[in-house]
Amino acid sequence: MNRLFRYLRFKWAVVCGTVLVLWGMMWIPSYQRPINGEAFQHWITIMQGVVYLDAQFDVSPNLARPFPNSLYTSSGVPITPYGRPLAFPMWLGALLLISLGFVPWFHWPQRFSLRTLLIFVTVVSLFLGLIICLSKN
Numbered sequence: 380m381n382r383l384f385r386y387l388r389f390k391w392a393v394v395c396g397t398v399l400v401l402w403g404m405m406w407i408p409s410y411q412r413p414i415n416g417e418a419f420q421h422w423i424t425i426m427q428g429v430v431y432l433d434a435q436f437d438v439s440p441n442l443a444r445p446f447p448n449s450l451y452t453s454s455g456v457p458i459t460p461y462g463r464p465l466a467f468p469m470w471l472g473a474l475l476l477i478s479l480g481f482v483p484w485f486h487w488p489q490r491f492s493l494r495t496l497l498i499f500v501t502v503v504s505l506f507l508g509l510i511i512c513l514s515k516n
Contacts, residue, residue, distance in 0.1 A: 388483040395480030406469045432465040
């Protein structure tokens with residue numbers, strides 16, 4: 380059984396590494412031109428090393444701003460029919476993939492105490508409360 384988990388660790392690390400290489404292959408060209416795509420009825424755009432969800436940009440390199448100026452906020456973020464797009468930098472996704480690749484290699488304790496469970500539930504509830512508080516603003 381221990382041998383099976385070791386093989387699964389290797390396979391999981393290889394899968395995460397492969398996805399990380401593909402992520403980098405999208406990251407580098409995004410500085411030259413926007414990359415648009417549609418997945419799960421949402422537009423995904425990668426531009427200048429930032430991933431935008433629900434924002435579609437023109438792939439023409441001659442346009443500095445693909446939308447008219449009236450559709451931009453004062454900070455330069457475009458407003459789409461869905462509202463403001465969700466944006467996060469590409470390095471955050473790369474960091475997430477790297478950390479997911481290393482998680483199976485940590486030796487976790489076999490048993491958790493009630494105190495550990497309460498601390499975990501408290502941290503998760505604080506995180507969810509923060510998300511709700513930020514989404515209302």
